[in-house]
Amino acid sequence: MRNATSYRTTVTGRSVVSYGPSAHVDGDGYVLSFSTDAGRVEILVDERAMYDLWSEVRGVPWPEATHEQDEHDRLVRRVLHAANDADTAMLREMLRTLCAEPY
Incomplete structure (x- = not known):
């Protein structure tokens, strides 16, 4: 480092x-x-560090966030982390599943 x-x-x-x-x-x-x-x-x-930071803080809730918003934001972060580690075929499958339409 x-x-x-x-x-x-x-x-x-x-x-x-x-x-x-x-x-x-x-x-x-x-x-x-x-x-x-x-x-x-x-x-x-x-650029990569900025992207990682932006992805991470995008879903960090404010202290007064509701439980539903907390869960939604946590799930969005998990999807982003999974997408960052996925290959092209996996990304296509994610889009098919999330969008319910052919990619």
């Missing part, structure tokens, strides 16, 4: 979290930015 140093900071008070394309990462990269009263932290990630 390159740059294996770990840093930890605590975000308190009002903060802004943003993300977008970054020219500082080889190929297609992104920057996650955390701006707080104490300063700004930027995390550079490549």
Whole structure:
């Protein structure tokens, strides 16, 4: 692992979290930015890491989410993880099953 140093900071008070394309990462990269009263932290990630992060947090519920929403989001994450590991034939079968129509 390159740059294996770990840093930890605590975000308190009002903060802004943003993300977008970054020219500082080889190929297609992104920057996650955390701006707080104490300063700004930027995390550079490549396209795959950003996709994994986006897939993971997409289904993470808010604290007040209902049980049904929690279960739905957990199942969506499981489907995404399964799709990421599937080959082409498996993906076609998933689409046939989920969409109830030929692919």
